[in-house]
Amino acid sequence: MSYQINIEGEQMRERKILLSEKDIPRKWYNVIPDMPNPPAPPLHPGTKQPIGPEDLAPLFPMPLIEQEVSQESYIDIPEEVLDVLTLWRPSPLYRAYNLEAALKTPAKIFYKYEGVSPAGSHKPNTAVPQAYYNKISGTKRISSETGAGQWGSSLALACSHFGLECTVYMVKVSYEQKPYRRSMMHTWGAEIFPSPSAKTKAGQQILAADPDSTGSLGIAISEAVEDAATHDDTKYALGSVLNHVLLHQSIIGQEVKKQLEMVGETPNVLIGSCGGGSNFAGLAFPFLPEKNNGADIRMVAVEPAACPTLTRGKFTYDFGDAVGMTPLVQMYTLGAGFVPPGIHAGGLRYHGDSPLVSQLYQDKVIEAQAYHQVEVFDAAATFAKAEGIIPAPESAHAIKGAIEEAKRATEEGKEKTIVFNLSGHGHFDMAAYDDYFSGKLQDYTLPDDLLEKSISTIPPV
Numbered sequence: 001m002s003y004q005i006n007i008e009g010e011q012m013r014e015r016k017i018l019l020s021e022k023d024i025p026r027k028w029y030n031v032i033p034d035m036p037n038p039p040a041p042p043l044h045p046g047t048k049q050p051i052g053p054e055d056l057a058p059l060f061p062m063p064l065i066e067q068e069v070s071q072e073s074y075i076d077i078p079e080e081v082l083d084v085l086t087l088w089r090p091s092p093l094y095r096a097y098n099l100e101a102a103l104k105t106p107a108k109i110f111y112k113y114e115g116v117s118p119a120g121s122h123k124p125n126t127a128v129p130q131a132y133y134n135k136i137s138g139t140k141r142i143s144s145e146t147g148a149g150q151w152g153s154s155l156a157l158a159c160s161h162f163g164l165e166c167t168v169y170m171v172k173v174s175y176e177q178k179p180y181r182r183s184m185m186h187t188w189g190a191e192i193f194p195s196p197s198a199k200t201k202a203g204q205q206i207l208a209a210d211p212d213s214t215g216s217l218g219i220a221i222s223e224a225v226e227d228a229a230t231h232d233d234t235k236y237a238l239g240s241v242l243n244h245v246l247l248h249q250s251i252i253g254q255e256v257k258k259q260l261e262m263v264g265e266t267p268n269v270l271i272g273s274c275g276g277g278s279n280f281a282g283l284a285f286p287f288l289p290e291k292n293n294g295a296d297i298r299m300v301a302v303e304p305a306a307c308p309t310l311t312r313g314k315f316t317y318d319f320g321d322a323v324g325m326t327p328l329v330q331m332y333t334l335g336a337g338f339v340p341p342g343i344h345a346g347g348l349r350y351h352g353d354s355p356l357v358s359q360l361y362q363d364k365v366i367e368a369q370a371y372h373q374v375e376v377f378d379a380a381a382t383f384a385k386a387e388g389i390i391p392a393p394e395s396a397h398a399i400k401g402a403i404e405e406a407k408r409a410t411e412e413g414k415e416k417t418i419v420f421n422l423s424g425h426g427h428f429d430m431a432a433y434d435d436y437f438s439g440k441l442q443d444y445t446l447p448d449d450l451l452e453k454s455i456s457t458i459p460p461v
């Protein structure tokens with residue numbers, strides 16, 4: 001069914017599988033009821049006892065807290081949210097014919113392109129509902145962190161849409177590497193501080209210990225959480241990791257399901273890059289009911305070898321931020337104080353991972369792979385030459401994963417169907433490409449002793 005007949009009666013290949021706006025999913029899919037083991041409850045950072053909704057109320061509006069703990073399989077998407085999402089959704093699913101030819105593989109490769117959003121990635125899928133629920137709950141300002149700038153720009157976009165103020169703490173190394181991401185956030189009306197900043201106590205504490213700190217997502221989260229916790233009119237928003245964020249991203253996989261059905265395909269491998277886990281989960285989780293019913297589907301999360309949370313981290317309770325202000329969650333972690341090297345996939349430089357992704361990895365429902373950044377950029381360049389789109393360095397990890405799967409299919413002579421999430425474009429990451437093409441890009445392997453040292457700082461519960 002992946003062919004159409006053109007007016008001359010010849011077979012025509014269909015590259016883009018497109019849904020109409022009326023086919024946009026109207027509910028989010030919640031994976032928790034389909035997991036073999038539910039995630040462990042988050043613990044209060046002080047008492048180490050399970051937290052209740054009231055503990056989260058200073059940071060999040062109640063509708064999002066309800067979604068965070070929901071046991072419902074499906075949750076309605078409000079019309080006001082759908083109205084904004086249709087600015088770019090449904091997003092296209094592409095059959096990567098050129099990449100298949102370049103790789104000489106019998107595998108069929110599809111990619112879901114989330115770079116069509118105004119901010120250029122999947123992040124607005126959750127920024128929009130988060131801003132909406134804050135707006136209807138009376139919030140005036142949202143504070144957040146950003147790594148590569150994708151999340152910060154998505155939140156700035158969503159806040160401008162719903163008339164909210166937006167403050168973003170941007171990891172310093174990215175603040176310097178990606179000036180145009182800052183310009184985007186300014187365009188949508190946000191204020192931005194390089195993190196660690198002197199604006200918060202958490203930032204001051206980090207700067208006192210290391211004035212040259214290049215920052216990390218963990219540090220920026222501490223700053224944004226402190227900002228929200230110390231201002232009554234302000235709430236905090238997180239761009240990944242939390243259950244409600246993964247819920248919002250399920251729109252991706254639900255669209256992919258419909259799109260694959262349109263061409264009579266079912267996936268054998270679903271692949272996403274993994275920072276906090278939201279784009280991977282968004283693509284893969286909606287297929288878990290089929291996998292539970294025996295369908296031959298593997299789910300692969302791809303992370304950087306320089307920040308190998310799933311592949312080398314420890315599954316335990318840890319803080320989500322560097323300073324220890326957030327609840328303790330059970331997840332794969334490298335230690336909350338871990339500061340990854342300044343690799344170019346800034347959105348993948350996080351010490352922890354989503355508790356849902358972590359639990360499913362622990363239960364061997366999903367798999368993980370880690371790759372070095374030079375081989376990831378090799379994959380990005382191969383993809384850009386074949387398919388045209390220049391991927392974000394984060395997304396290029398999924399491409400590398402897909403290329404490896406396709407090579408395996410060639411070796412095994414198998415015609416498997418590979419689907420990956422192209423979570424964003426790389427138009428603001430060209431400095432990274434310059435470094436790659438001029439041979440300046442360095443690989444980094446995390447030494448065992450450094451890893452053990454960082455893991456040993458995780459507090460006992």
Ligand SMILES: Cc1ncc(COP(=O)(O)O)c(C=O)c1O
Pocket residue numbers: 121122147148149150151239240241273274275276277278279280346347348392394395423424425
């Ligand atoms: C384009 C892109 N892909 C992937 C990620 C990783 O985040 P997550 O694992 O939550 O999808 C990011 C994070 O900033 C990103 O900007």
